[in-house]
Amino acid sequence: MAIELEGLGLSPELADVMTRLARVGADLARTIARNGVEADLAAGVGTNAGGDGQKALDVMADDAFREALTGTAVAYYASEEQDEVVTLGEGTLALAIDPLDGSSNIDVNVSIGTIFSIFPATDDPNTSFLRKGSEQLAGGYIIYGPQCAIVCTFGKGVHHWVLDLDTRNFKRLPDIKMLPQDTSEYAINASNYRHWPSPIRAFIDDLVAGAEGPRGRNFNMRWIASLVAETHRILMRGGVFLYPGDERKGYARGRLRHVYECAPIAFLITQVGGGATDGCEDILSALPDKLHARTPFVFGCAAKVARVTAYHDLPGEETSALFNTRGLFRS
Ligand SMILES: O=P(O)(O)OC[C@H]1O[C@](O)(COP(=O)(O)O)[C@@H](O)[C@@H]1O
Ligand SMILES: [Mg+2]
Ligand SMILES: [Mg+2]
Structure with a gap:
């Protein structure tokens, strides 16, 4: 055994x-x-x-x-x-x-x-x-x-x-157990901030703005650069992980691989009530077009994953605005 x-x-x-x-x-x-x-x-x-x-x-x-x-x-x-x-x-x-x-x-x-x-x-x-x-x-x-x-x-x-x-x-x-719903940790490689699409920048700006921003509370950040370790932390105590596509050469679809990185993690996370998307669409419903295909990846607490999707649905002028002039998502 x-x-x-x-x-x-x-x-x-x-x-x-x-x-x-x-x-x-x-x-x-x-x-x-x-x-x-x-x-x-x-x-x-x-x-x-x-x-x-x-x-x-x-x-x-x-x-x-x-x-x-x-x-x-x-x-x-x-x-x-x-x-x-x-x-x-x-x-x-x-x-x-x-x-x-x-x-x-x-x-x-x-x-x-x-x-x-x-x-x-x-x-x-x-x-x-x-x-x-x-x-x-x-x-x-x-x-x-x-x-x-x-x-x-x-x-x-x-x-x-x-x-x-x-x-x-x-x-x-x-x-x-089921993922805690209300936690304050997020994980993203923030050194790529300038390369991100505006909905991701707006989402992170609002977290970084903390108690003074539209979310009205403080958040905490982690980045281990080991997907497995980030997943384990999120399974144990909640939070949200983002590896979006960005404007660096070769990173239009992010860094992580659909078949052997994102799909199994998405399977785990959804089993404990969490969400897993490419920023907008469910990972588990998506069809990879090749074995080593990459996909943007957002997973964790379902409400937070849904909020990232909602930022993608905002009009461009909202996500490009400074947080203190952005009207939506005040909580
Ligand atoms: O160095 P970056 O761009 O922050 O990327 C970190 C990500 O790359 C990975 O290391 C990619 O996996 P591999 O180490 O299997 O190539 C993930 O574990 C991690 O989330
Ligand atoms: Mg890997
Ligand atoms: Mg590897």
């Missing part, structure tokens, strides 16, 4: 896949904890399909998951680190993965993770993944932080396990 799955009603195939993900996760947690002892896991080793630089740990994690899933029910393996879908065998499942999320944090000892999404396989490798996120069988992540934990949904709530380092077993904790 590597992870406690009793009572979840998983098919033997899915339970086997979860067990293998958990085993690799436990191995990676140990490898990460030993970074620098034998090897530098943040060393640059190449460039992936999306043009991002690959670190040693990106490649190591991809190899470990792909090997562990070969010969299982996973027929198709789609990874951030592989140009094309890899056919592993003849199984009934298709698994998309960001083997190592938050790579820029490997060398600074900050939480990083793995994100995974499981669909029923179709008879074509690509169409197995180019579909609505609402068709996922499972979506989740492994977080390598002060604790290593797995958080996953199979469509009936969000389950949570923590790695017991003594037994190397993921012990199941109580399911994650």
Whole structure:
């Protein structure tokens, strides 16, 4: 046993896949904890399909998951680190993965993770993944932080396990509760402010204006630059996350990948009453046009996500106005 799955009603195939993900996760947690002892896991080793630089740990994690899933029910393996879908065998499942999320944090000892999404396989490798996120069988992540934990949904709530380092077993904790509705934290990489579209700027301006602004209260900001870590915080205590499209070259659709980053996170968040959009439209209803497609991403507390959408519906003169002349959204 590597992870406690009793009572979840998983098919033997899915339970086997979860067990293998958990085993690799436990191995990676140990490898990460030993970074620098034998090897530098943040060393640059190449460039992936999306043009991002690959670190040693990106490649190591991809190899470990792909090997562990070969010969299982996973027929198709789609990874951030592989140009094309890899056919592993003849199984009934298709698994998309960001083997190592938050790579820029490997060398600074900050939480990083793995994100995974499981669909029923179709008879074509690509169409197995180019579909609505609402068709996922499972979506989740492994977080390598002060604790290593797995958080996953199979469509009936969000389950949570923590790695017991003594037994190397993921012990199941109580399911994650509904997201708190009224929290004051937001997460965005504010260094890109000047590149954002005006609705995002207006939304953030009104948060930054705090008690003196139209919202009439103070907010707090976090940016870890690890999507998994931001998701874990939001699941634990609420808030909202934004990675919008912006005007930098190559960032028209933001930075995050639809299939193996945003869709599984959206599946988790909506299971606890939260919202997940591209700023306007639901992520789980959207169809990615290619495996490595990017999408703007806004998720968290449903009311806050809806408010971001509402800013997109405002007339341009409202979102371009200074907050103290903007008439709407005073609370
Ligand atoms: O450095 P930026 O632009 O703030 O981007 C941070 C985002 O990029 C990511 O690191 C992208 O994921 P990878 O590390 O898997 O490429 C997210 O985890 C994070 O939310
Ligand atoms: Mg990532
Ligand atoms: Mg990655």
